[in-house]
Ligand SMILES: Cc1cc2nc3c(=O)[nH]c(=O)nc-3n(C[C@H](O)[C@H](O)[C@H](O)COP(=O)(O)OP(=O)(O)OC[C@H]3O[C@@H](n4cnc5c(N)ncnc54)[C@H](O)[C@@H]3O)c2cc1C
């Protein structure tokens with residue numbers, strides 16, 4: 036059985052950020068993830084907004100880590116070469132909504148967040164396409180957008196580059212204590228560790244139960260989205276919110292860091308920790324709500340629907356050391372603004388872990404990751420040079436997003452390798468465009484099959500499901 | 512910088528026929544094709560049913576493509592494979608990317624767009640429920656089956672009755688899969704009548720019209736789906752929801768012309784066809800840029816594609832040589848049951864013009880009327896007109912005396 040100093044359970048944005056911090060110390064650090072890639076659950080299906088932090092209840096952990104996390108995301112997205120844009124956000128209201136904005140302004144002041152109330156004219160300068168009824172807005176210049184899954188993948192890649200280990204397809208099914216160590220059982224074998232950090236998202240409370248730590252009741256709230264074609268991007272400059280309600284920040288219209296537009300999320304209460312199935316009535320709610328804030332809804336330009344699941348434990352994040360179990364740290368119940376808060380949560384978890392580990396920093400570690408080669412972003416001279424070195428950067432595989440074979444091969448051989456069609460898609464966008472892999476899906480499968488040296492029939496879409504299932508009848 | 516009279520973008524049946532016609536009209540011609548071979552979508556259509564009109568014989572898709580490929584080779588027309596056109600710049604310079612040649616810049620006297628179309632996806636129709644593995648566009652399943660030799664499932668449901676879906680219903684059945692059900696939102700099929708008969712009826716595959724999917728079930732692989740009839744508003748009647756198990760769902764819910772190259776470039780587009788608006792030479796509103804085949808409007812028969820591409824190719828050659836005469840144009844519009852008519856503009860002058868059209872519903876015994884100004888140019892009764900089958904009528908340019916309207920009299 037392999038022995039580790041510290042093990043993170045769960046490879047969402049929180050777990051990967053924590054592992055990234057740990058990997059800079061002289062430690063044997065491990066991350067166990069249930070799925071076949073990191074960022075496979077809530078971290079891949081959210082709004083991707085870097086919140087400013089004006090709406091969190093002052094004094095909560097949410098407020099604290101959101102405000103601390105915001106500048107860290109901007110800095111680290113740069114270091115990790117993850118698409119991001121500090122485009123600002125606006126909360127828009129009609130004539131009767133000014134009081135709501137003033138209340139937000141008060142919270143912003145308490146949280147130390149810069150905001151400004153704008154009238155209609157000033158709002159239109161920022162965002163010409165707000166709905167006609169909009170009279171005021173609350174502008175937060177520090178808000179913006181980031182690719183949430185690429186952020187987590189970036190943390191994972193950097194952690195692996197710095198010597199941490201990630202084991203995928205390794206759901207933790209049992210946690211035992213033995214001689215001051217924890218033994219974690221997974222289908223990939225048993226792992227021994229001095230310290231456990233629970234970052235298991237929707238299953239955070241289950242992991243606590245497995246370890247005999249504090250018991251929490253969890254509820255879930257699903258949110259459905261429309262993703263719009265990149266042709267809509269020119270119509271949206273900032274993140275457009277309605278006034279927040281008890282159910283959440285409301286249905287927004289926002290650009291994505293990769294150049295699309297999203298409408299969503301809805302807020303559907305559910306007690307199913309796996310419920311990410313969009314529903315007809317919820318999509319109808321989006322159709323009815325978007326026009327209230329945004330003048331140019333284009334549902335006919337939809338290229339995809341997706342859903343994310345908010346995990347709620349009480350009203351705040353649960354971050355801290357277990358009082359029932361020694362050497363057991365929790366970062367669970369991380370609902371919105373969890374993405375924004377993740378780097379700050381990770382810093383906090385690191386200092387808690389250090390109380391046990393007392394590790395020294397490594398003499399050297401990577402902070403700035405090598406830039407991804409993206410044909411779309413290069414100048415003509417750079418493209419010529421790249422293709423002269425490696426002709427695979429001249430072979431476009433995904434025609435909608437203009438992704439070349441070279442970029443796909445890079446994704447497959449990144450520090451945390453992409454081994455499925457979905458994992459390739461999350462790293463380099465092949466198959467994420469308007470044809471949704473209709474043209475390039477089979478090509479991506481062939482490249483995976485070749486690079487991983489496995490038959491085509493064993494290439495997975497993601498989560499263990501293969502695509503080319505049966506051979507057609509062989510001709511004699 | 513390369514220089515050509517005519518640069519053809521796309522090497523499917525449209526691109527090849529356009530290039531051949533351009534070459535035969537004396538133009539130095541280049542074909543840019545993204546794939547490793549010429550032939551386009553035909554390469555994966557291994558069924559019979561191509562060429563009945565154009566060659567007066569029935570052949571498979573690859574055979575049909577091969578005829579044209581040989582003609583391209585015989586003429587020594589320049590072809591760049593694995594070369595994807597990325598943009599069309601000022602004075603018709605096409606930029607393409609290729610592993611062999613790097614960034615290619617070709618200055619063209621005229622450009623023919625022949626990029627084909629793509630399939631509408633699960634996302635585009637906002638399919639509700641889970642998004643597991645096992646949901647494919649019919650064309651992707653066809654490619655996996657006919658090119659790579661793999662079957663995506665054994666218990667299949669098909670949403671939509673487009674031709675590719677119908678062809679795949681038969682193909683999967685002959686490969687031993689069970690096609691349990693075809694669901695179609697509309698009260699009629701969007702595919703060819705002959706495909707309904709030969710691909711569904713002959714195999715006892717049921718098709719339910721005015722039905723749609725309400726929820727996909729399964730994770731990580733599809734396990735089944737709920738479906739329901741729709742009311743007059745096309746919204747599902749949830750009380751009548753039913754369940755069917757399946758391990759694959761194929762979508763055949765429409766094709767969209769692949770116009771990314773010109774979208775947003777100011778070329779006038781038709782909101783109905785999603786292709787450019789063209790005159791009878793298939794020239795777009797951008798001078799010297801022509802369009803033909805599925806990128807112009809979705810065709811059900813490749814024979815029509817070849818014919819249309821021939822027109823575009825030779826006109827492009829004439830344009831490049833400064834010989835294309837464009838007179839004063841009249842507009843062609845469609846109404847009263849006719850979804851669209853193409854070309855959308857006709858130059859006044861001499862000669863015959865073939866108008867293509869599609870209707871918006873099934874009409875029995877309706878009369879198709881073409882009027883120009885005060886004059887009725889055509890009044891022809893059709894036994895059946897269906898959305899899945901493109902129709903055509905010929906008019907004489909010399910008869911034109913004003914804007915043209917194409918409509919149905921029921
Ligand atoms: C609809 C929606 C919109 C949101 N929008 C925003 C936003 O705009 N901005 C923002 O800042 N935040 C947003 N959030 C919040 C943010 O997405 C989450 O806070 C964040 O993704 C949570 O990350 P996580 O790592 O805790 O969870 P997850 O990403 O779910 O990661 C947990 C991981 O643990 C793994 N796991 C579970 N059980 C086990 C086990 N037994 N063994 C091993 N691994 C296990 C899971 O597979 C998963 O990969 C949104 C959330 C939702 C749902």
Ligand SMILES: Cc1cc2nc3c(=O)[nH]c(=O)nc-3n(C[C@H](O)[C@H](O)[C@H](O)COP(=O)(O)OP(=O)(O)OC[C@H]3O[C@@H](n4cnc5c(N)ncnc54)[C@H](O)[C@@H]3O)c2cc1C
Nearest residue numbers: 521523524525545551552560595596626627804805812813
């Ligand atoms: C499944 C199926 C079944 C059919 N069955 C029949 C039948 O039975 N009988 C019949 O007559 N017709 C049938 N058809 C219709 C007929 O095949 C099509 O109408 C015809 O192939 C369209 O030709 P095209 O050249 O316009 O497009 P395509 O065949 O799609 O060719 C377009 C080409 O352009 C290339 N391209 C696209 N963008 C670029 C770019 N930017 N740069 C370079 N190259 C590019 C593509 O790679 C492709 O090779 C069928 C079609 C399908 C899909």
